Amino acid sequence: MPDARQDAQQRVDRIRAFREQLADLERDEVLVLSAEQRDRLNEHIDRLQKQLATDFDVDVSTSQKQISLGMKIVSALGGLALCTGVFLFFYRYWGLLATPVQIAILVAAPLVGLAGMEFSSRRERTLYFTALIGLVTVTLFVLNLIVLGQLFNIAPSPNAFLAWGAFAMLLAYTYRLRWLLAVSLVGLAVWVSGTTTVSAGGFWPSGFDRAESYLLSAVAMVVYGTLSRENDFSATYRLCGWLTGFLALLALGTAGESYLAADPKIIRKVYQFAGLGSAAGAIWLGIRRQWNGTVNTGAAFFTIYLVVRLVDWWWDWMPKYLFFLIAGGIAAVLLAAFRKLRARMEAS
């Protein structure tokens, strides 16, 4: 449903743009419709917009869009406040409950969340509130296992992330919710990292110190997002993969420790160039495939990598005024390059 709604909203936006453009052409006397043509056109467009608004709950006018955005912000903040209140309520009275009652609440909470998602999905077309309830449900499942671990003093394990990731992915595919897919991919990436660390004989939370353990997950996400059938989920796989990979390379190129048995300084240099190279590669791939998200992510991280390198190479010895002058010049060159890229994407 979210796919279809997005298509419908895009169509409504195109119709609105068409109307505005037609008005401009008529004003400039380039194209003037007869009264009959105008009436038929308006009747058709009005009927189409009404149908789309009825079927997909899309915003027909700009002011409707602004109100929808406002509603989304208010409902998100309200939901967050409600969840915080419920959490703090339990935090305050949790210790007064008997252990079996605590266990029952922990197990029941995500199940109630699932029921809420199903109830909401049957009553709304856009699945906006279903997505919010979904995020809360995943949070409840995370709390479920964390608090159980605290109640019984269990030694922590990365396998909890497998359960959380799989849960979020099930919900993402059941209700076609991209946010939940992103959450699931993060959870599964942490599980892969923790399991890799345990296999290497380490204490699993130290996987966060070895960002290489995230590169495999990043590559898998990008490859899957590239080769799978193109839809909104494939874009989410790619975006999560790029973000995971770029952040890992940023950590590895600055202060992170590595699994590789070589001089850490040399390893960091290799990862610094790998970061710049992969960001450039992402931009190239995004242009070829017309993936705006990939181009923007690649461009953003290329800029970040460059800034970090410049600071690392020049900050200590270069006069500060010269550093900022050169940085400004580089920014101007990058802006010109991105403008060319944008023009090339528009042309294709």
Place this chain on the structure above:
Amino acid sequence: MKRGLPAAVALVVAANIVVLAGVAYNRSRVVERIELTEFELGQNYAGTDNSGISLRFEWTQGSWPYQSNWLSEERLKEAGINLPPLPPQSVEWRIPLPRPIFVALEIGGESWQKWRDEYMKKQDAVAPNMRVSLPRTRLISVDVARNPESLRRKYPDAAKHIIVRGVLRLSPGISQDRRSWQAYISELVPDSIHVPPPFTDIFRPLKFEQNRDTPRYAVTLCFGIRYEPWIESVRRL
């Protein structure tokens, strides 16, 4: 009903069953039982908004300023933990991954007494006018190993030594121009113990205090097959 929903429900139920089955397995046999006082199991500060109560392990590694680290390379090799080679002079140190290990903690025994005496002697020699108070805990780490069985064979008296899970870390050390790896136990796992009802009734009236002269309670702690602890009983002192 959407097809994925029953699978999601099953996953929640299955995950909880796995966790609770693990708890039942851990508690199916008590491998250690020890009584510790407030000096060894201090209260965690909770605040007015948090009604949960937990205790934290208070222990010492027995390595203070002016004393050499007992976790020497020989001791670690004995425990089956090999140190990585030292890097050449101009090359940066590669910090190895922290490792999960088992730690033998002695309770108020010879090692603890020896550590206190040695520390006070060295303290007097180096800075006699400086007033220092040692931690009141009687728990001191005396050994490490990769598995608990080898530690228990070495320290068979469960009343004097408990075996707990911990994390071993290595950091570069330079002492008197001599480079070496410095090993230390960064944390015990878990380092906090949840207090279940009805034992919470004993702790609720107690104010959070540190540096007391006398302990106010004693806790009987059990460890199960997976060396995950739980509180068996609590008594006021």
